[in-house]
Amino acid sequence: MADNVIQVPAPSTLQLVVDIGNDTQRTRSYRNVKPNVDPVDLYNLGEAMGSLMKDNLEEVYKVDRIQLIEGVE
Secondary structure (H helix, E strand, O other): OOEEEEEEEEEEEEEEEEEEEEEEEEEEEEEEEOOOOHHHHHHHHHHHHOOOOEEEEEEEEEEEEEEEEEEEO
């Protein structure tokens, strides 16, 4: 068992949920987003990308990942 664990931010993911009809949704994922990106900027980017899609944008998500590494004592 580890006594000390270090958290290292990993690249985040931008997810756009779109309505493709017939009560069906699809998620479009874009990886390698900087973890410290401004949420307003990321949301605006998601909205802009959604406006270019033929399907209706329903939701915008930022999914953060953190790598856990056993620390040295």
